[in-house]
Amino acid sequence: MDISxxxxxxxxxxxxxxxxxxxxxxxRRLYDRIEAVQVVVxxxxxxxxxxxxxxTDHKQTFVARMSGEAFHESxxxxxxxxxxxxxxxxxxxxxxxxRPGAAPGPR
Numbered sequence: 769m770d771i772s773x774x775x776x777x778x779x780x781x782x783x784x785x786x787x788x789x790x791x792x793x794x795x796r797r798l799y800d801r802i803e804a805v806q807v808v809v810x811x812x813x814x815x816x817x818x819x820x821x822x823x824t825d826h827k828q829t830f831v832a833r834m835s836g837e838a839f840h841e842s843x844x845x846x847x848x849x850x851x852x853x854x855x856x857x858x859x860x861x862x863x864x865x866x867r868p869g870a871a872p873g874p875r
Contacts, residue, residue, distance in 0.1 A: 769796060770804040778811040784839060791847050798854040801825045809839070818842040820850045830854065 771792050773785050788807050796802055801824045810817040817835040824830075830853050834845035 769793075769802050771807070772805075773807045773809070776808060776810040778809055778816070780809055784809065787840065788843060791843060794847070795822065795850060795854060798851060799824070799858060809842075816842045818846040820846050822850060822854075828857075830857070 769792075771789060773780055773788050792805050792807070795805065802822060803825050804823045806821040806823075808819045808821075810819070812835070815835045815837065816839050817833065818839075819831065819833045822830040822832075830850060832846045832849035832853060834842050834849055836842035836845055
């Protein structure tokens with residue numbers, strides 16, 4: 769799994785990068801077909817915005833953007849949103865496999 773961390777209008781420090789790299793592997797437990805995760809940290813005038821872009825081997829893309837007063841808050845909120853998206857996607861797949869077939873037509 770490729771993980772890239774970049775900053776826009778903010779320099780990503782080693783501690784910020786380590787915090788993100790510590791959190792991202794949790795996503796692999798939810799969905800094992802992750803190929804790449806791109807994390808972009810952006811600073812507005814008063815808020816920190818974090819964006820997670822996740823790509824899977826089936827060319828699906830999941831995006832989670834959240835902002836907060838502090839860096840850790842925005843990363844945690846974005847991670848929660850991404851985990852929720854992956855969980856919902858996994859439930860869709862699970863339900864699709866186990867739904868009953870169509871009733872047979874009249875003969």
